[in-house]
Amino acid sequence: MSHLKETENCILCGSKVPSVGHSRFYVRHDGSTKLSQVISELSTNLHRRLQIDWSLRQFCCRDCKILLEKRQKVSAKVAQIEADILNRINVSKGTCSKKLSYDCDPAINTSTPKRTDVILQTTSHPVPPVSPIQPISSKRLCDRSCQTQTTFQSHEHGHEDLGCKIIVSWPSQQRQRKLNKCLEPLGKAMLCGTWCDIARGVFKVNEIRHELLTLFTKAVSVECSSMTSLNNPTILKDVTTEGIRSLTITKIIKELKERTPILYSTLVSSAVSTRSKRGDADIIPGVAVAASILLKERCRRATGLQLMITTIIKYSGFNSMCAFLSALRIGVSASYFNKKCDEFGSSYNERLLADKSKEEQALRRHYYEDIGNGDFGPGWKIVFDNFDMYQRVHDMTEDNQNKDIHWVNHVKVSNRVSGNELPDDKPIKNCLSDLDNSKVAPSAIEHICQRANYVNLVSRVLVEEIPCLQFCKDSILYHIPHKHSLEAATKSEKKCLGIIQENENTTEGMLETLKSMHSYVPRWTSKENITHFTDIGHVGDQLTVERSVNCLMAVSNGFTATERLEGIYFEIADWHADLKFLDLIYKRFYSTSSANDICTLFAERNLINRRNVKTDTHHSYAANKQMLLLAIRSRIVVAAMKVLGLETLDGNMTTFHFPKNKPKNNSNKQRYIKQIAAVIVDEFVIDKETNNSIINYVLDERDKEQLLKNCTTVDGRFCCRHPGCSKTFK
DNA sequence: TTCTCAGACCAGGGCGTTCG
DNA sequence: CGAACGCCCTGGTCTGAGAA
Numbered sequence: 001m002s003h004l005k006e007t008e009n010c011i012l013c014g015s016k017v018p019s020v021g022h023s024r025f026y027v028r029h030d031g032s033t034k035l036s037q038v039i040s041e042l043s044t045n046l047h048r049r050l051q052i053d054w055s056l057r058q059f060c061c062r063d064c065k066i067l068l069e070k071r072q073k074v075s076a077k078v079a080q081i082e083a084d085i086l087n088r089i090n091v092s093k094g095t096c097s098k099k100l101s102y103d104c105d106p107a108i109n110t111s112t113p114k115r116t117d118v119i120l121q122t123t124s125h126p127v128p129p130v131s132p133i134q135p136i137s138s139k140r141l142c143d144r145s146c147q148t149q150t151t152f153q154s155h156e157h158g159h160e161d162l163g164c165k166i167i168v169s170w171p172s173q174q175r176q177r178k179l180n181k182c183l184e185p186l187g188k189a190m191l192c193g194t195w196c197d198i199a200r201g202v203f204k205v206n207e208i209r210h211e212l213l214t215l216f217t218k219a220v221s222v223e224c225s226s227m228t229s230l231n232n233p234t235i236l237k238d239v240t241t242e243g244i245r246s247l248t249i250t251k252i253i254k255e256l257k258e259r260t261p262i263l264y265s266t267l268v269s270s271a272v273s274t275r276s277k278r279g280d281a282d283i284i285p286g287v288a289v290a291a292s293i294l295l296k297e298r299c300r301r302a303t304g305l306q307l308m309i310t311t312i313i314k315y316s317g318f319n320s321m322c323a324f325l326s327a328l329r330i331g332v333s334a335s336y337f338n339k340k341c342d343e344f345g346s347s348y349n350e351r352l353l354a355d356k357s358k359e360e361q362a363l364r365r366h367y368y369e370d371i372g373n374g375d376f377g378p379g380w381k382i383v384f385d386n387f388d389m390y391q392r393v394h395d396m397t398e399d400n401q402n403k404d405i406h407w408v409n410h411v412k413v414s415n416r417v418s419g420n421e422l423p424d425d426k427p428i429k430n431c432l433s434d435l436d437n438s439k440v441a442p443s444a445i446e447h448i449c450q451r452a453n454y455v456n457l458v459s460r461v462l463v464e465e466i467p468c469l470q471f472c473k474d475s476i477l478y479h480i481p482h483k484h485s486l487e488a489a490t491k492s493e494k495k496c497l498g499i500i501q502e503n504e505n506t507t508e509g510m511l512e513t514l515k516s517m518h519s520y521v522p523r524w525t526s527k528e529n530i531t532h533f534t535d536i537g538h539v540g541d542q543l544t545v546e547r548s549v550n551c552l553m554a555v556s557n558g559f560t561a562t563e564r565l566e567g568i569y570f571e572i573a574d575w576h577a578d579l580k581f582l583d584l585i586y587k588r589f590y591s592t593s594s595a596n597d598i599c600t601l602f603a604e605r606n607l608i609n610r611r612n613v614k615t616d617t618h619h620s621y622a623a624n625k626q627m628l629l630l631a632i633r634s635r636i637v638v639a640a641m642k643v644l645g646l647e648t649l650d651g652n653m654t655t656f657h658f659p660k661n662k663p664k665n666n667s668n669k670q671r672y673i674k675q676i677a678a679v680i681v682d683e684f685v686i687d688k689e690t691n692n693s694i695i696n697y698v699l700d701e702r703d704k705e706q707l708l709k710n711c712t713t714v715d716g717r718f719c720c721r722h723p724g725c726s727k728t729f730k
Numbered sequence: 731t732t733c734t735c736a737g738a739c740c741a742g743g744g745c746g747t748t749c750g
Numbered sequence: 751c752g753a754a755c756g757c758c759c760t761g762g763t764c765t766g767a768g769a770a
Binding site for chain 2: 751752753754755756757758759760761762763764765766767768769770
């Protein structure tokens with residue numbers, strides 16, 4: 001060391017020390033002198049501030065040396081006092097503490113770590129412990145193969161030393177690391193906390209919590225896998241008669257407790273409040289149901305509970321079903337449901353009232369303020385019909401007779417196609433004579449369109465019934481396009497407005513019904529304070545409209561628009577048109593006297609034993625309709641078999657093969673199937689001669705009308721056809 | 731004597747009310 | 751918010767009266 005240069009300043013205070021004499025004291029780097037030992041025991045904070053350059057020989061001044069000696073004495077005294085306190089604590093409390101014990105087991109105390117010593121050092125606990133960390137509440141943590149040992153070093157610390165250090169010792173080396181700030185509570189809990197404290201410390205660290213959750217979910221997944229495994233399946237997978245008979249909620253809960261404790265605990269803690277007094281022994285149906293649903297989601301064969309529920313739904317009435325589902329926490333009780341239904345239904349007409357208000361605002365802007373011409377909605381109609389019910393009384397008295405109830409049901413149906421562009425104040429034509437016959441009769445183009453529609457309809461039947469044409473199923477047209485296809489594709493908005501408890505058979509009842517419905521007609525008040533109503537169509541069947549019109553006529557001499565029920569107009573909805581058409585068809589094509597005439601409807605009805613088909617369509621509408629559709633389809637199939645050269649339905653066609661050189665794309669398939677359908681329509685459906693004569697007739701009629709129009713004046717008088725004559729005739 | 735129809739009876743279920 | 755209770759309705763079956 002003699003070759004090292006010497007410093008001129010004191011190692012601590014920096015003051016200049018004399019180069020010779022007794023005022024300077026040598027401080028050795030290796031700690032072999034008393035002074036150097038004292039300096040090495042200084043806190044890290046002081047050490048950091050010293051910044052000693054050990055490449056030079058360091059010295060200390062006399063004043064600083066005195067201070068260092070004083071510190072050493074005080075430190076020794078503090079250590080002695082704290083050791084005395086510790087002894088007193090150990091004597092008074094023994095080892096019965098929930099906190100970490102330092103002197104619990106002599107065996108552990110004397111044991112030496114075989115491979116690794118983890119030394120936890122904390123400045124906030126300067127008491128020197130003598131045993132490894134072990135929370136006393138459990139014994140499993142202190143495993144010999146992985147022992148942790150804490151040693152405490154008594155220091156005098158500055159604030160820079162606060163925190164936790166972990167020291168790991170191997171036979172070959174020792175490493176130490178200061179714990180991250182977020183891990184400090186965990187370190188402290190490991191040092192002096194209970195198992196619960198340690199777990200809480202772990203759970204508070206977000207990163208560890210995330211990993212813990214991953215492990216937790218894995219554990220749940222393993223549990224559920226074992227439940228659905230083939231080796232040891234859950235009782236929920238037993239769907240045999242005996243299995244379903246013996247399946248109970250209690251059994252499910254018992255199995256969950258035994259086989260999926262983590263899942264069960266999670267569900268129970270979700271279902272039961274911490275403040276609840278329910279014990280572990282309680283059967284919680286909701287937990288069993290939730291677990292069953294989740295397991296069914298995982299394995300579709302674990303369907304025992306679902307099967308049980310469905311069976312009960314099928315074979316129980318509404319009340320008992322509600323009670324059952326309510327007990328399983330899937331539904332609510334019947335009484336509560338009824339109460340809520342009343343509540344939900346209380347605002348049954350609010351959307352109609354909102355629409356009415358919107359329409360009234362538009363009307364006011366349009367007529368009163370003279371602005372806003374296009375903000376009317378498509379409007380709506382009110383459809384109404386009688387609702388009849390016969391109620392037989394249990395105890396008949398003079399006053400309590402069987403009740404024949406006649407009420408009125410009404411529904412709001414929003415228009416899908418707007419008619420706002422049509423005039424409200426006058427008809428489209430002034431006079432019926434202005435309407436040409438040719439415009440009413442189908443034109444030549446309409447006949448051509450009609451044939452195209454037949455082709456589409458026939459192609460539907462072909463792809464559905466003939467196996468060798470089924471490859472064209474995705475290429476046919478299911479919706480025949482028309483002028484309002486776009487609007488018709490949207491869903492109709494219907495709103496039930498409930499039952500009006502009035503009898504439409506009586507004038508009084510009908511009047512009350514109309515008054516009730518009139519409240520939904522939008523209105524606006526002019527500057528002259530006159531109320532105007534817009535027109536809302538009310539749609540009913542023939543009888544209802546007839547009665548309504550009579551009633552409306554009866555009040556037409558009212559003083560005000562409200563009394564006259566202005567704004568209501570009626571439309572007849574021929575809901576029975578389908579039935580009437582069917583009736584007509586059966587009158588023409590169905591005769592019970594033609595049982596022996598093969599290929600007639602009646603003979604076929606007997607052949608396939610459809611005894612529910614009757615002459616009177618009114619009494620067997622569905623049966624007659626099905627029979628007719630079947631007859632039509634069968635004829636189309638037979639026609640197709642003839643056209644395609646098919647011996648049997650499953651056979652191979654001899655003509656009309658799909659072109660081999662063309663790819664089977666959508667357009668080619670569409671063209672192909674339409675070609676076959678067109679041949680069938682032309683050969684078997686449309687009578688060419690009749691069709692042509694109709695078209696010719698229509699064309700002739702149109703020509704005649706055009707000729708007539710050219711020969712008449714504006715006021716409808718005929719011109720004189722003599723050249724040069726300007727006279728006209730009536 | 732047979733057929734038809736109304737009423738009694740019963741079990742089960744719907745629904746509203748009350749109470750905790 | 752649900753359970754319990756009571757009232758009433760429904761559907762099926764049986765029975766008796768009256769008509770054919």
